[in-house]
Amino acid sequence: MMGKTLRATVIRLAVIIAAAVGTMPAVADDKITIIVSSIEKQIYLPAKLAEQLGYLKQTGLDIELRSVPAGANAEKEMLLGLAQGVIGFYDHTIHLQARGKLVQSVIQFSQAPGEVALVSKAAAKRIRSPADFKGKTLGVTALGSSTHFLMHFLANNAGVKTGEFATLPVGAGEKFIAALRQGKIDAGMTTEPTLSRLTAYGDASILVDLRSVASTEAVLGGTYPGACLYMPKAWVDKNRDAVQKIVTAFVQTLRYIDTHDAREIAEKMPPEYYGEEKVLYIEALKAGKSMFTADGMMPENGPPTVLRILREFDKAVQGKPINLANTYTTEFVKAARQAFPE
Template identity: 35%
Template sequence: MIRTLFLAAGLVFAAFGAVQAADVEKPDLTLGVGGKPLLYYLPLTLAERLGYFKDEGLNVEINDFGGGAKSLQALIGGSVDAVTGAYEHTIRMQQKKQDIRAVIDLGRYPGIVLAVRKAEADKFKTVADLKGANIGVTAPGSSTHILVQYAFAKNGLKQDDASFIGVGGGASAVAAMQKGEIDAISHLDPVISKLQDLDLINVLIDTRTTQGTEDLFGGMNPAAVLYFKESFIKDNPKTVQALTNAFYRTLKWLETATPEQVAATVPEEYWLGDKALYIKAFNASRQSYSTDGTIDEASMKSALNLLTTADPAFDTSSIDLAKTFDGSFLAKAKAQ
């Protein structure tokens, strides 16, 4: 009898999934990301590994690029349908007449750390000392790069006062510091925690925490979001809703999950060879994740200020912040 009930339940679930798959306009879609193993993008990996995409009738192929700027380029070029990437890209692309909109916030703080090589700590004591340095970032133009530009502007330096080197999103970034190829690094966990564990770096800026984010920006600053071309949202509203549902469900899971549950859910290779270190890295970044998925007006303005400070030539005349975030799908996800 019990076996029969389980079989019946399985058939009902399978039928439900089939109905959803038939309901969405594009059940098979491609999502771009720049550095999937990074804790910055943890909600994406969790949504995938927990089966939440499949629960929504979606078959999501994830393309992992060398940095957020590259995943954005893939969206503009049409090789991916959606991106989990930095919110500021939605603002920057408005200036370029590209209508890109976020539908859910995954990270309320950037989670980015700027640190210097410990062996050269006497030379690089402050951000202002980084003039002429070789600084590793995930990829030029990505959020890790933009944050350093912002810090440079606040400390009287120009954008080209240092050399920025793309070091990728995982073990390659650690290796670049170990080999002495860079003097400083702007990166995320678990890379930062790994470098700290190896006693290779001194931290100058830490936006993994509330305090560190407020110290740099004077308030909150949204980070990773799920974004699309506005045309895709218009043509595929049920697909966008399904993805939003999956990510909101993930945020709620993450809000109460233990560090051990998180580590057990992600692929082992994300641990960089050390599960205890990954747990430590997650704990260091935990405050950075959004709990409700929304982006308020103050956070939008903070993100715009990041761009205008990093690039004084940035033209804000064509920017309409209200069009960078469509909260209607999130509202429906919350109501379910």
């Protein structure tokens, strides 16, 4: 059997060669790989839940969900041809279009980021709002990630220029917790269940909450669609039947989330997702459940908000013409909704 490292190298070379001659395989090895940026995060709950409920298996497709530490990493692997899609933040579709890469959100999981800016216990007296970020070290999952985008916006919007604070990529989960507890970062942006673990034990407090539509609109000035499944448009166009089956499975999952309470949903998740802190996991899901869309549709006022924020500080997007209509499609979701009437 070919080792994973060797196989990845072979695939990467194949992609480079294929790109050079202008051809790309529709599906590698008849397997559809979807990369999730830290699959254990509650913002990406629909990914694992769809698998746990059996909806992905019911598609008849060979679908692999693979987790990587950050959205920026997932994006790179997809562009290399190592995956057919990414479950990450919608803002990546805009960032990639600015770089000449056409990808689309084919289903929108959330209508709010689900992210929270935390301040460590040690720095709480010195940081009472993003206006106090000057001279501080801020933690994000990775440079170029959605947490990086949003943290910079919070600082810039509060009058703190990009060069006046440091940004440190610290990952998520245990790595983020360690960085904050060890004083490597003064504040940072993270999600559930990491958030609840830090606040429950007094290690951090909430500075900015972006878990609901209302709080997101108040802070960002509009709806900010977060988690979605995005794919290269060329692959979508060549594999429409497969995309429809995948989207339909996720629409079923979002319906399940919408019609079941946090405890029922948690019971479907693998025990390792909450460990010995199941109660915290359930409470966190209760607090953030409203971020998910009920049917996978993109909020109409969402894309313009995301573009406005990215244009304020993202150099890759600044000055570039962006066609928002090409960053997402609702046709697959609409077809799935017809299969599951209210």
